[in-house]
Amino acid sequence: MIEKFATVHWEGAGKAGKGAISTQTAALKAQPYGFATRFENDTQGTNPEELLAAAHAACFSMAFAFAAEKAGFPTASVDTKALVRLAPEGGGFKIDRIALTLDASVPNIDEAKFQEIAQGAKQNCPLSKALASVPEITLTATLRK
Structure with a gap:
């Protein structure tokens, strides 16, 4: 462990x-x-949502790279952005959406296999599993040629 x-x-x-x-x-x-x-968009520090976004993007990127390699398609490069939305709820706030955007270079893979691996990585990365209570986690995956 x-x-x-x-x-x-x-x-x-x-x-x-x-x-x-x-x-x-x-x-x-x-x-x-x-x-x-x-x-208030003060950039002289950080915030929990930014850190969560960084953690989720990092976890997903590694999960994708490992899954692609296991399927016989080692990645050349993987770039992921995670956008975490904090929305008002009642008298407080909740994270109601995380939007993952993947842009990756994976030699010799076709689009269908790329999308299959990307969706599997989204479902199986430990942070995605930990964040299962977030109502919406989306993925837009682009295969860079």
């Missing part, structure tokens, strides 16, 4: 509060976040 961790330190209440996110590998080290980085 593999376990990874991240930590958060938060000070203050709600809208006025500030936090710092750190990861085990120090890829993020006291990265700031707060109300403005989450809801």
